[in-house]
């Protein structure tokens with residue numbers, strides 16, 4: 290499979306194993322495949338009832354295409370999802386439950402740090418270590434996190450050869466649970482840097498370092514990394530197969546969205562032939578994506594802090610990958626559009642000859658939630674099914690319920706984190722804190738002192754730290 294940058298008019302073709310070691314393309318674009326592989330109805334039927342690992346292998350090998358030998362790919366997948374890393378519910382790594390008639394929830398958070406980000410990162414870490422070993426290279430990864438990415442990446446890369454992680458996080462602004470998760474992983478090849486500032490300050494610092502070519506190359510582990518997007522596609526297949534009445538029947542999906550990485554994987558699954566009818570994007574109060582889908586206007590808006598913090602974004606980076614398809618692979622137009630967006634902070638599809646109805650043609654719909662909607666969704670879900678959901682999942686459940694057509698097509702909502710990570714909001718909704726899974730019981734007390742280097746938001750200081758480590 291050939292990969293290109295969304296902004297490269299020359300369409301220089303690369304392989305999966307080239308692009309997943311890079312983050313952004315050198316021209317500032319994101320890597321996308323020139324064509325999507327397909328899964329035929331017969332192949333889909335054959336995956337019905339297959340273990341999750343088997344589905345991952347069947348999907349991933351279409352993207353990796355010999356870049357990683359089949360036998361190795363199988364081994365990496367087995368290792369990534371083996372217990373005790375991933376818990377299982379009734380034997381499933383991504384179990385699906387019907388919480389109300391026709392409304393299903395797929396739990397993506399049974400991994401070591403209790404968010405869906407574990408699923409992609411556990412595999413990506415192993416693939417990167419394998420590829421670097423084969424090439425004889427070393428890679429430093431620099432990232433910024435407001436919570437879930439940091440701990441999931443550190444849990445995945447801890448102790449792996451050839452890779453060092455530098456993770457910036459805001460000094461204040463993460464939950465105690467999230468800070469403790471990262472703190473417990475410090476040491477060895479994992480460096481936690483706590484910035485006296487906000488998440489945006491952390492992201493700015495990362496950008497400044499990465500834009501200085503004299504300072505060397507850094508890899509990325511956020512969802513601009515193509516490897517993450519690919520590794521999220523298989524759970525749309527497994528979720529579909531557990532939800533559809535018969536293989537081949539359509540279902541609708543709803544995905545709590547921030548940077549649009551998770552939903553992009555669902556969209557690609559649809560393009561591969563999975564019968565997903567409607568792709569419903571759910572946002573919280575930070576509704577950049579909801580506005581985009583409804584009006585065709587993409588407008589930067591400073592993020593406010595909400596009870597679903599992993600969706601508190603001011604722009605949705607992965608939208609550029611969808612834009613490449615909307616513009617039928619015209620890199621020049623993508624470049625002009627993204628330039629206009631970065632200069633003016635606002636751009637309308639109508640300036641490019643497209644109406645907002647283009648999103649519906651691709652299957653997209655959207656909605657948003659507010660604090661009281663999420664609280665109500667947590668309470669109602671518990672009442673109806675006894676299942677406790679987290680605030681991010683609640684956002685999807687709220688939007689998904691409103692979008693139900695009553696036409697018998699099931700709705701599948703992606704559950705992106707366990708409620709244990711957001712106990713305060715769950716307590717507000719239910720009046721009690723759910724039982725912590727055993728593996729998280731002593732988390733806060735296992736945090737080591739001095740596991741974060743504390744730093745002012747100053748790029749010179751950061752560079753000094755990076756150079757000395």
Ligand SMILES: *Cc1c(COP(=O)(O)O)cnc(C)c1O
Pocket residue numbers: 404405406437438512545546547548549550551552599600681705706
């Ligand atoms: C990261 C995250 C999201 C948002 O996912 P995107 O891929 O950025 O759209 C939603 N929920 C949780 C719990 C997350 O950690």
